Each structure stands twice: as C-alpha cells, then as structure tokens.
Amino acid sequence: MSGGLGAQQDREKELEVLQFWKVRVESELDQVVAFWTKNSHDPEHGGFLTCLGHDGEVYDDLKYVWLQGRQVWMYCHLYRKFERFRQPELLDAAKAGGEFLLRCARVAPPEQKCAFTLTRDGRPVKVQRTIFSECFYTMAMDALWKVTGDTRYQREATEMMDQIVHWVREDPSGLGRPQLAGTPAAESMAVPMMLLSLVAQLGDEDEVLAGRYAELGDWCAQKILQHVQRDGRAVLENVSEDGQELPGCLGRHQNPGHALEAGWFLLQYASRKGDPELQAYVIEKFLLQPFNSGWDPNYGGLFYFQDADGLCPTQLEWNMKLWWPHCEAMIAFLMGYKDSGNPALLRLFKKVAKYAFLRFRDPKQGEWFGYLNREGQVALTIKGGPFKGCFHVPRCLAMCEEMLGTLVSNHA
Template sequence: MVSLSEWRERVAAALDETLGFWERHSHDPEHGGFFSCLSRDGSVYDDTKYVWMQGRQIWVYSRLYRTFPRFRRPELLEAARAAGEFLLRCARLRPGSPRVAFALSRAGTPLRLQRAPYSELFCAMGLDELGRATGEARYRAEARQWVLAVWGWVRGAPQEWGPPRVPGCPPRQSFGVPMMLLALGLQLLEGGGGDPQIEAVAEWGAQRLLLHLQRGDQVVLENVSPEGQELGGSEGRLMNPGHALEGGWLLLQFCARRGAGAPGAPGALGALGALGARAVAALVERPLQWGWDPQHGGLFAFLDADGLCPTQLEWPMKLWWPHAEAMVALLAAQRFEPRPRLLRQFQRVGTFLFDKFRDPEHGEWFGYLTREGNVALTIKGGPYKGCFHMARALMMCEELLGELLERGDTLDPPQ
C-alpha cells in the first residue's frame, strides 16, 4: 500500500511533468495565449483557441506562480499575462460587452459562440488569479465585472446568452451553472476582504447547487427545475458523477470559508457543519458508490437515476476529469472529518487514474478511455480538455496531502 507521503511525492512529480508538457507545447509566442488542441506528442493539430481554455490555463499558471515556490518563474507569469491580454483584446464580441466568444482564431478573431456562460466565468477565474499574481488590480476588476454579469443573466437579466426560448419547454437549471458561480465567488473572495455582492454570488451558488440533491439525497440530478423539482425524461434523470464530486469539494470550501470544517476543526458543529457533512455524504461518498463501474473500475461519464440507459453516447466511457475531481473531493472530505474509508477510496481512485490515464511515453494524461479502460483517443487536448483539471487537482492534492500529513493522518491507521 502506498503511504500518504509517497502519494504526495507522486502527485508533486506528476504536477511538474504535467506543467512541463503544456509549457513546451501550448504557448503561442506570436499572438499570446495557448493552444489546447495537442496531439499525443504535443504537436498542434488545430490552432483554434478556445476562450474557456485560455482562462483555465491563465488560472493554473498564475496560481502555481503565486502559491508554489518552485513554480515562481518569471516566464510562467509572463505567459499567463500574455494570454490575459489576448483575452482582453480579443474575446469580447463587442467593446464593453461582457459576452465573449467560445472559440477564436489563432490571431483572435471570434469564430463561435456557446449557449452557456462558462467562457465568461473562466475568463473571470483566470484574470482574478492573474491579478493576484501580478498585483495589478485591473485584472481583478475585469473578473468581478464578468462574474456579476453572469450572475445577472442566470437570474433573469437581459442577455445574449442561453438557448432560444421554445414555448412548452420547461425551464431548467443545469448543475454546472450554480457550481461555477460558487467556484467564482470563492475565487474572488479568497484571502478575506468583504465584498457583499460577491458574497451573495457564492451564497446563491451554494444554495442553488443543493437543489440538485434529490430523492432524499440519494441522487444528484444534472438538471432540475428552477424551483428544484425533478424534470421528466432522460434529461431529468441524468447524473454526472464528476460534477457531483466537484460540487462536493466546493461546498466544503464554502463551509471552511464560513468557519466550519476548517483545517484542524473536523466535524464542526452548527448549520455549516451539517452542510459539510451533507456535502461529504451526498456529493462525495454516494456519487462514488453509484458512479463507480463495478465490472471494470473507474467512474462512468453519465448515469440515469432510474438505472436506464443514458442518451449520451459517451456515458460508459471513463474520462480523466471526474477521477481528478474525485481525488480532490476525497482528500477535502478527509480534512473535514477523518474516516479511514475516505483514504481507502482515495487510494482506489488515484491508482486507477495513474495506471490508466497517464502517458508514460510522452507525459501528460490521456483524457478518454473505453469502459474497459483502454485509450479511446490519444489526443492530449482539444476544445474540452486542456491545462486545467489535472493540473488543478494535482496542486490541490499536493496541498491537501501536506495538511493531512502535518495533522498525522495515515492511509492505514492503526486499529
């Protein structure tokens, strides 16, 4: 059995290797920004620049520069700054508009839109962290404007965002929207300092996320009505284990910020302590129960709450990011309230991730496996995979493992 200290060493080495891959292959020195469409060996197969991938990689570089001494290298921050300036120069559809493109040409011409607010939110995430790393307030001010614009859109403000309104189609709330607004609220509030509007964004995200816990917290539905009721059909029964797990650790961060479940205070009492316990049970442990493939191991991409076949063609595949989120969620749950089974689950998920997704020849991680655990796509990046989920998970796991080791946690505690 691998010890927690050995896991920390393994995670740290993987973080170094992962970042090195993107540093070597993804930078555009001519226009700024990053290429995300990388083949197995890192060669660029499409120079389209996806806006949310720009924001994500800006966040990773800036966060590593600011919080990990071994990554405090000027070239890392300058690459993040060049990408941030590229977004501010090119991403908006019109000057002064908060609406941004989903995809840009290499030089920055808008190519496509997305009917979701994720591009705007990841621009905000990247620029807020860039502002923290550089000390330049203008980046953080731009981030705040984007977050407040999206928060207005999802609450009914006039917008250019969203699918066309079709008579007879019931309104719905997707899990990813409140989850991302919770994430952005926590990002902008990090380090203290009161901002009532951003506090309200985080609170709204946390409360709306809880609406997706259904059937006595036994399932987490990807789509519900705005009032938190189940919807009909396969979309109403859809479950996404990765989203549930990501939402779980974000709710634990929310509790820690509000004073419950902070490091060194496991099992905190009161309403926030109860919320943390609910997050662990409903958004960490249960998704790992119903989301885990008992035959081949690994987490399914999608499931149906009634056990029917999901309509998503990729539903039985094993994707990189749910396993990365599971590792973070399990360690965050262990920090909140230590339990041996959480660390045993971490060992199981981490072993599957490192054994199945890591590329020993070229470095970095495969993203898409068959149900049986074989590599389905050899690309290292594209419109939906880039320098984010794995890098973020590895840096968070390295920090969380350090905290647990300092507290004296062990993977196989004495009986």
C-alpha cells in the same frame, strides 16, 4: 492496550499512504506542467494552443476561450502558491494569455459576451449561449490581479462577474437563447457550481470581495443542494426552477464526476462557513453516493453519464471513462478526509488515484490521456482538445499536493 496499538498502526498506515502519494503527486505535477510549458504557448499572438497530440504536437490551432482562461488561472495559481513554480516563464505566459483574452475574447466589445472559439490570431469562430466562457475569463482576470497587482485585471474580473450574475439572477436575454413555449424551465447544476467556484476565487485572500459575494455564495450553495433528489438518494444534473425533478431523460440525467466536483466546492463552502453538519451531508450525498453508483463494478473507473432509473443514457459516450471526473474525485475524497478525518475517504482517494495513475497517466510523453473506453483502454490519444487543456490534471495534482502536505505535517 491492543485497541490503542491498533489505532496507532492505523495512523501509521495512513501516514504511509499520505507520504507515498505526496511524492508521487509532486513529481507528476512537475511533468504535467512541463508538458504544457513546452508545447502549448503561442509566442506570436499570446494565449495557448491546446489541441495537442499524444506527443504534444499541435493538430489544430483554434483557441478555446474556456481553456485560455483556465490555463491563465492555472499558471497564476502555481506561481502564487508554489515556491518551485515562481518562474518568470509561467507568469509571462499567463500575462500573454490574459492580454490575448482582453484583446480578443469579447465578440462585439464593449458588449461583454465572449466567444467560445477563436482563431489563433483572435477572431471569433463560435459563440455559446451560456455563461461559461465569461466565467473562465473572470477566473483568469482575478488570478492575474492577485499575482500581478495590476488593477486593470481586477476591474475586468469584477465587471465581468457582475455581468454574469445579472444574466443568471436577473435577465438571461443577453445570452441570446430563444424563448420557446415547450422548453422546460430547467436549472443546470453547472451554473451555481461555476458561480460558487468564482465566489471562492474572488474572495480568496480578499475580505472586501468575500463580503460582497457572500450572499451570492449562499444562494449558489442552496441551488446546488436542490439537485439532491429522490429522498436524498440521487444527485440529478437538471431540476426545475423550484427544485423538483424534471420529466424524461433531462430529469434523470446524472454525471457522477460533476456531483463529486460540486462536492468539493461545497466542502470548501462548509469550511468557510464553519458548518460541520453541512460537511457531513455533502460527504454523504455528493461524495459517497455518486461514487457508489457511478463507479463501474466490472472495469473500475467512473462512468461519464448515468440515468437515475438505471436506463441506458442516450449519450454515445456514457460509459467512457474521462480524466476529469477522476481528477475531481481525487480532490473531493482527499478534501473530505482532511476535513472529517474519516479514513474511508482516504481509501477512496487511493482507489481513484491508483486507477487514474495507471490508466490516464502517460509516463512517456507527459500529461494524461483524457478519454478511455469502458474497459479502460485509451480511446483518444489526444492530450489536449476542445475541452481538455492545462486545467483539470494540474489543478488536481496541485490541490492534492497542498492537502497531502498539510495532512503529513498534521500527522507528524
């Protein structure tokens, strides 16, 4: 029957796409990891220099705690999950990064609050009144525990995690934010997203912690889902405490890449729960809708910020194309395809991956450029900086390589 033949041809085409991208992603991951191992290690103090020019040269030696924690996590993940990255060099650098964090991240030990920026030798330069430095610290410590079995790291991870949960769910006063009469009680989607990813990290291959944080995971998922607003037509970055839209720019603010990232966090959650209804909802609301409204019809690429009423955002960089939303979109669409089998999602993965490899990738010096103008030309030639380290690109490539491997095997 021609229908059967058509379906088989479609499946063969899908397999071709999967195989092509598996090879491409695998070799790209090697080059990206090589860029960071070659250029970013600090043999003197431990940790990582992430302010790197297009050729890997260090242009500033400040150390950003988010990026320290993320690189430790990334190296541990590669070491643990990929045969070819089981290299002592990676593990040693991850441990040196973890020890640097243990020694220097806290601003005033034994207080748990961590710095945002440190000098190269570990003195605090800047503190943010948020939970994110502490979250990436936790992510690093849990990954080190999983790869070394050293219980010091595990204790650090769970103690910091408990502190973060206390700040978020019980009492934020330790973060040092002033209480002002006019500040709206806004909930940023970043907070439950970050916590949900920590729940997944800590519970990975650990039944005890998975159980311990199960209720927290449910709470995070519910909080994230509250950001679907306007009768299901938009994901908004900030909502009120009771899940209503906030007035003004704050309420209308959208970040398509962030919605897509939340999407794959929720897809993982739906898988853990075995909840196909949630999966379908997430694909619709957090993958397809943000992509459809966030993809630039003129030049391609995802806008960085948008306004839900289509007004002009006030952020100067709103129409730039940043690397990380495209990394998140690649993960989200491939995961959506893997979980649902919907070939439209594979086509979207391919569309985003083609754009990313064409525009962000630097075949000459390795790693990806991070910041393009609206038209897709490189606007900043840096490979690393205050917010770009060894994380989004290799995490995307590693996760895509794993998913593509599974999909190719299943197709065969």
